Amino acid sequence: MVKWVYGFGDGRAEGSRAMGDLLGGKGSNLAEMASLGLPVPPGFTITTEVCAYYYAHEGAFPEGLKEAVGEALGHVGALTGRGFGDEERPLLVSVRSGAPASMPGMMDTVLNLGLNDVSVDALARRAGDARFAYDSYRRFIQMYSNVALGVGHYDFEDALESYKETKGLSLDTELDEADWRKIVAIFKEKVEACAGAPFPQDPREQLWGAIGAVFGSWNNPRAIAYRRIHQIPESWGTAVNVQAMVFGNMGTTSATGVAFTRNPSTGEKALFGEFLVNAQGEDVVAGLRTPQSVTEAERLASGSDRPSMETAMPEVFKTFVGVADMLERHYRDMQDVEFTVENGKLWMLQTRSGKRTTAAALRIAVELTQEGVIGREEAVLRIDPASLDQLLHPAINPNAPRPVVAIGLPASPGAATGEVVFTAEAAEQLRSIGRKSILVRVETSPDDIHGMHAAEGILTARGGMTSHAAVVARGMGKPCVCGAAALRIDYAEGLFSVGDETFRKGDVITIDGGAGQVIKGEVRMSRPELTGEFAILMKWADESRRMEVRANAETPQDARVARKFGAEGVGLCRTEHMFYDLQRINAMREMILAENVKGRRAALGKLLPMQREDFIELFGIMAGLPVTIRLLDPPLHEFLPQTTQEVAEVAKALGVPSEKIARRVAELREVNPMLGFRGVRLAVAYPEIARMQARAVFEAAVEVKNRAGMLVQPEIMIPLVIARPEFDAVRRLIDEAAAAVAAETGQSVPYTVGAMVETPRAALRAGEIAQSAEFLSFGTNDLTQTCLALSRDDAGSFLGRYVTAGLLPGDPFVTIDVEGVGELVALAAERGRAARADVKLGMCGEHGGDPQSIAFCETLKLDYVSCSPFRVPIARLAAAQAAIRAKARELNPVSTPVDR
Ligand code: ADP
Ligand code: MG
Ligand code: MG
Numbered sequence: 001m002v003k004w005v006y007g008f009g010d011g012r013a014e015g016s017r018a019m020g021d022l023l024g025g026k027g028s029n030l031a032e033m034a035s036l037g038l039p040v041p042p043g044f045t046i047t048t049e050v051c052a053y054y055y056a057h058e059g060a061f062p063e064g065l066k067e068a069v070g071e072a073l074g075h076v077g078a079l080t081g082r083g084f085g086d087e088e089r090p091l092l093v094s095v096r097s098g099a100p101a102s103m104p105g106m107m108d109t110v111l112n113l114g115l116n117d118v119s120v121d122a123l124a125r126r127a128g129d130a131r132f133a134y135d136s137y138r139r140f141i142q143m144y145s146n147v148a149l150g151v152g153h154y155d156f157e158d159a160l161e162s163y164k165e166t167k168g169l170s171l172d173t174e175l176d177e178a179d180w181r182k183i184v185a186i187f188k189e190k191v192e193a194c195a196g197a198p199f200p201q202d203p204r205e206q207l208w209g210a211i212g213a214v215f216g217s218w219n220n221p222r223a224i225a226y227r228r229i230h231q232i233p234e235s236w237g238t239a240v241n242v243q244a245m246v247f248g249n250m251g252t253t254s255a256t257g258v259a260f261t262r263n264p265s266t267g268e269k270a271l272f273g274e275f276l277v278n279a280q281g282e283d284v285v286a287g288l289r290t291p292q293s294v295t296e297a298e299r300l301a302s303g304s305d306r307p308s309m310e311t312a313m314p315e316v317f318k319t320f321v322g323v324a325d326m327l328e329r330h331y332r333d334m335q336d337v338e339f340t341v342e343n344g345k346l347w348m349l350q351t352r353s354g355k356r357t358t359a360a361a362l363r364i365a366v367e368l369t370q371e372g373v374i375g376r377e378e379a380v381l382r383i384d385p386a387s388l389d390q391l392l393h394p395a396i397n398p399n400a401p402r403p404v405v406a407i408g409l410p411a412s413p414g415a416a417t418g419e420v421v422f423t424a425e426a427a428e429q430l431r432s433i434g435r436k437s438i439l440v441r442v443e444t445s446p447d448d449i450h451g452m453h454a455a456e457g458i459l460t461a462r463g464g465m466t467s468h469a470a471v472v473a474r475g476m477g478k479p480c481v482c483g484a485a486a487l488r489i490d491y492a493e494g495l496f497s498v499g500d501e502t503f504r505k506g507d508v509i510t511i512d513g514g515a516g517q518v519i520k521g522e523v524r525m526s527r528p529e530l531t532g533e534f535a536i537l538m539k540w541a542d543e544s545r546r547m548e549v550r551a552n553a554e555t556p557q558d559a560r561v562a563r564k565f566g567a568e569g570v571g572l573c574r575t576e577h578m579f580y581d582l583q584r585i586n587a588m589r590e591m592i593l594a595e596n597v598k599g600r601r602a603a604l605g606k607l608l609p610m611q612r613e614d615f616i617e618l619f620g621i622m623a624g625l626p627v628t629i630r631l632l633d634p635p636l637h638e639f640l641p642q643t644t645q646e647v648a649e650v651a652k653a654l655g656v657p658s659e660k661i662a663r664r665v666a667e668l669r670e671v672n673p674m675l676g677f678r679g680v681r682l683a684v685a686y687p688e689i690a691r692m693q694a695r696a697v698f699e700a701a702v703e704v705k706n707r708a709g710m711l712v713q714p715e716i717m718i719p720l721v722i723a724r725p726e727f728d729a730v731r732r733l734i735d736e737a738a739a740a741v742a743a744e745t746g747q748s749v750p751y752t753v754g755a756m757v758e759t760p761r762a763a764l765r766a767g768e769i770a771q772s773a774e775f776l777s778f779g780t781n782d783l784t785q786t787c788l789a790l791s792r793d794d795a796g797s798f799l800g801r802y803v804t805a806g807l808l809p810g811d812p813f814v815t816i817d818v819e820g821v822g823e824l825v826a827l828a829a830e831r832g833r834a835a836r837a838d839v840k841l842g843m844c845g846e847h848g849g850d851p852q853s854i855a856f857c858e859t860l861k862l863d864y865v866s867c868s869p870f871r872v873p874i875a876r877l878a879a880a881q882a883a884i885r886a887k888a889r890e891l892n893p894v895s896t897p898v899d900r
Contacts, residue, residue: 004050005068008034009042009244010079017331022047024239026098029351036330038323038348042079043093043243044072046211048100051237054215069207073242080244085203089126090119092245095210097217099238102352104471105446106226107238108147108217110210111281112140112245116201120184132250134180139280141187141199144206148213149195159186173278207242214240222446229453229476246347248340249280255341257309258284258466259294259320261328264336264356264474265410265465267363267533271295271324274464275309280340284466290483291464294320319346327351332373333382334364355474357413358383358390362533369540376540377884383537385851385878390414391534392565392870394525396512405509406498406518408459408484411470413514416457416479417522419506422491424451426505431455438509440496442489443482444469452476457511459518461487461496479513487518530565530873538566538873541880547857548864549875550626552844554578554614559621562869566876569626570618571777571866572717572844575693576634578614579607585639589650592636593664597688599654604692611693615700619712626713628777628844628866630756631693631730632682633719635673640665674791679720679756683730690730694737701749702741714751717777721755724768731772754840758782763824767831775840776832777866778825780847784812787821813846816853829860842866851878858882 006015006023008031015023015031023031027045034040046069053062073084073091082091092114097107115123115137124133145151163183169175175183191199200206217223218238227234248256259273273294276283284291292306293299294317299308310317320339323346327335336354340347356364365379374382396402396415418436421427424447430437431454439455441448443462452458452472457479460469464483473480489496494505501520503509510519530538550571551562559570579588584607591603618627641647641661651658670676683690694716701712716734721727731753742748754775757763763783766776785792790799792813802808808817816822825843832839842864847853849867854875857865859882867875 001064002049002062003047003068004062004065005044005046005072006031007042007044007072007075009040009076011035011037015045020100021236022049022239024048024098024100024241025102025352026096026350027239027241030241030243030349032330033327033348033351036326038326039346040348041244041246042076043241044069044076045098046240046242048237048239051215051218051239052235054212055218055237059212059216069242076242076244082244084114084207087118088122090114090122090203092119092123093207093242094245095207095214096241096243097214097238098241099218099232100236101230101232102355103223103226103230103232104355105468106217106223106449107220108214109281110140110143110147110213112136113144113206113210114203115140116203116206118201119203127247127250129250131175131177131180132247134177134184135175135249136247136280138180138184138187141184141191144210145187145191145195145199147217148206148209149191151191151194155190155194156187159183159190211240211242214238222449225449225453226446229449243349246340246342246345246349247280248276248342249278250343251278253313253341253344254278255309255313256280256284256339257291257294257341258336258338259324260334260336260354261324262334262354262360262364264334264354264360265413267334267356267360267367269367270297271321272298272465273309274466275341277312284464290462291466313341313344316341316344316346323348329373332368334360355471357474358387359413359533361387362391362537366533366536377544379537380541380544380877380880381884383877385874385881388874388877389870391530392527392873394527395514396510396519397524397526400524402510402512402517402523403520404517405501405520406484406486408461408481408487408516408518409465409470410512410514410516411465411467411482412458412473412478412480414457414479415510415512415514415523415525417508417510417525418456419508420496420503421451421455421505422489422494422496424448424454427451427455438511440487440489441469443467444472452478457513458482459484459487459509459511461485461489473513479511481511481513481516481518484516484518534873538876541877542566543880544884545876545880546883546886547854547862547879548842549872549879550628550842550844550864550866551869551872552848552866553869554618556617556621558869559618562872563621563623565869565872567625567869567872568864569628570622571628571842571848571864572779573618573627573629574633575611575630576632576638578611579639584610586650586653588639589641590654591689592639592668593650593654593661595664600686600688604688608692608696611696612700612703615697615714616703616707619700619704619710619714620708622712624710624712626715628715628717628754628775628842629693629697630717630719631680631690633679635670635676635678636682637668637670637673640668674785680718680722680726680730681720683718683733684726687730687733690733691737694734695741698738698741698749698751699745701751702745702747705747705749712749714749715775716751716753717756717775718753719756719779720758720782721769722759722761723765724772727755727769728772752840756844757825757828759786760824763828764831766828767835770832770835770839773839774836775842776828778828778841778843778862779845780816780821780825780843780853781813781845783824783845784817784821787824788812788817815850816847816856818856822856826860829862840864849875851881854878855882855885858886 013031013034017032020028023045077083082089084091096109120137124130142156255277257275263272274291293308296308296310333353338350365382369379418438421437427437436456440459460482486498510523550569551567552572553559554577587606594600651661752774755773756779758779841862844866848865849871
């Protein structure tokens with residue numbers, strides 16, 4: 001029989017941390033903590049397999065589940081000395097969601113379940129506190145009705161507010177037992193009115209209602225949105241955890257809190273947390289009351305005058321520090337924990353690896369290695385390559401003036417500028433028209449998730465470092481300032497004010513999430529220096545990396561950035577980009593529009609010195625590293641004069657009438673230019689272009705050698721090849737140019753000539769092509785277009801549907817289509833190597849900077865990947881991880897887990 005339910009508690013557990021897929025992150029870690037002997041309220045986990053069953057059977061539960069849950073409840077009752085449904089000693093439970101991947105706050109949780117009109121009084125007697133019991137009961141009614149019966153939160157909030165108003169009260173803490181009793185009655189009426197039935201009194205009905213609702217919450221809109229953003233498969237499902245309640249709202253010796261074992265913003269090794277006395281569950285993260293610091297050091301740093309847990313509850317604090325240390329050592333990573341103190345006793349309710357900024361991730365990985373907790377390779381594997389993007393993004397230039405208008409908490413670092421918006425929808429709308437926004441909210445809720453994703457940065461007036469806004473922003477790598485209490489936000493008017501400044505929707509502000517600053521207008525940004533832990537970790541990555549990482553660069557600026565980021569050469573220099581320059585484009589146009597060889601030669605004569613200078617500069621910057629230069633590639637129409645004025649200018653330069661130029665432009669027009677007169681075909685039809693470019697390369701190489709004594713080894717690449725004879729014809733032009741330059745200068749330059757493989761035919765014929773080509777470089781942008789017959793520029797209108805409907809695993813222009821394009825690459829690599837054992841194989845194009853595609857290149861043992869300069873660090877790290885994993889697979893082919 002299938003086991004649907006796994007129990008935990010009292011120093012034992014049926015599950016463990018290794019069972020995250022089945023028990024969810026929360027459930028498997030509760031089991032692990034229980035096994036470690038930590039104080040965890042007993043409970044049990046209903047598996048994700050039940051969730052799958054539930055969705056496959058229209059909300060029905062599998063056979064045997066009821067019995068298993070009943071038995072597990074009995075066990076929890078025995079451990080706690082209570083009974084579920086017992087009127088004297090009622091067992092109260094929480095019903096908690098928990099998926100294999102962490103989705104903080106996206107799904108539902110119900111607390112205090114099991115309370116009803118009878119057991120509430122039993123709870124009051126046990127606690128000696130009826131106010132507490134009725135407060136718990138109204139929380140339960142509110143949460144359960146919202147989650148299981150679909151009654152809106154605001155219905156209850158409204159009722160509570162108007163009750164307080166009539167009584168002239170403003171804070172919840174001012175309400176006494178009698179007030180909460182009345183509110184419970186009001187809430188129950190509300191439920192009956194909205195749901196059409198009285199609030200369920202039978203604990204078993206409550207329990208199954210809550211379990212169904214938690215499974216149902218896997219498919220609520222915010223969970224779906226979160227999964228989409230974080231690429232969590234729908235098929236995983238959630239587990240449900242049923243756990244005995246402990247109460248943080250039993251008075252001043254009780255509390256609830258959350259903490260990180262290290263600082264999640266900076267990575268500093270210091271306990272970092274917040275708690276609230278006499279509170280329950282979500283009170284800390286909801287941002288309704290401002291929480292207190294856990295440690296005294298944090299309290300001092302924040303300037304708060306409310307006591308820290310360290311001074312308010314010294315004994316509990318000491319125990320807690322011990323538990324936090326133990327968890328970090330056991331999990332070998334920074335942990336994010338949730339805890340509750342009931343009458344001076346600490347209870348652990350959750351632990352997981354904490355979300356952190358990239359800067360913190362680097363520091364933690366490096367320091368854990370230095371502490372001897374993990375090894376270098378593991379440190380390298382701990383960093384998500386894509387997240388490095390966060391560090392490569394701009395920060396406010398330290399010398400720029402910053403008119404700071406408000407200060408909040410530095411919740412997620414990085415700087416962002418954008419137009420003020422107050423709703424998630426407005427942020428999305430602006431992004432859809434290519435404009436940047438800063439989402440400004442009193443506080444954020446999971447319903448804002450899509451807007452946070454669309455905005456450049458997030459600013460809130462309320463909430464601490466662990467508020468929803470802060471946690472989600474850090475996870476997304478978005479700059480965030482939260483708890484900027486001076487902000488007066490008026491949603492209705494669409495404005496916020498601070499002091500005597502007012503900002504309306506559409507006004508531009510900048511936030512600095514590292515400094516917690518809100519700044520008026522736009523501020524000058526600069527790129528940060530990549531030193532410290534970043535440099536250390538990249539060095540470790542390079543120790544493990546097998547593939548070379550090059551950059552796609554043609555301008556001196558790009559080449560410098562590429563070197564700064566550690567590129568080991570240029571994998572793709574697109575020479576046409578050197579001609580788009582205003583001064584050059586007319587010479588280029590003369591060349592294209594010339595009607596004969598003579599005219600073309602004259603124009604090329606003007607281009608040669610310019611092109612030579614470009615290469616001299618590029619070779620100089622790359623200082624002897626390999627540089628792959630691609631011959632002219634784009635359809636010529638991209639250079640043609642468009643407007644009548646441009647036509648007139650070219651006509652004048654060429655000394656021919658405008659009409660003649662216009663006619664030539666019309667002649668060159670193509671129906672399908674991407675499959676037209678471009679790539680190697682240009683060199684076949686106009687050999688003088690290839691000759692000029694090759695000559696410029698060799699003359700530049702000689703020049704650099706003479707000037708700086710630097711040995712350059714140019715690699716000349718022929719684009720869009722489809723056959724060996726075609727490749728040979730153009731190669732001959734290059735070889736002739738090399739020989740001519742050698743004869744003229746008396747210096748020969750070592751060079752190679754290779755083919756860019758970007759048509760299926762070139763991949764299929766790679767064996768022959770490699771007989772004359774010293775290298776093959778996979779141009780996977782075009783190879784994807786030609787393999788899938790899919791134009792990247794036109795795919796926007798339908799490709800999204802393919803991806804959401806699961807017809808394609810993802811956007812093939814972002815991550816290589818392994819099954820199709822990948823197969824061509826594999827085949828070409830194999831055939832190329834069979835023809836020439838040392839043929840050099842690389843991948844250029846967008847995929848060369850995509851971690852998953854890079855991992856694929858490692859499986860084929862390619863020699864290098866090449867990507868845009870800003871992605872070079874990402875590629876270095878991804879290539880290192882791929883090499884480490886490949887090595888692990890070789891050593892242990894069976895048990896290497898699939899990455900998640
Ligand atoms: P989320 O996944 O949104 O964090 P949780 O299931 O962790 O939801 O529940 C949120 C909070 O509810 C917890 O952090 C804890 O404070 C409180 N809580 C959950 N279960 C219990 C329990 N058995 N006793 C006391 N508090 C609980
Ligand atoms: Mg939680
Ligand atoms: Mg191409």
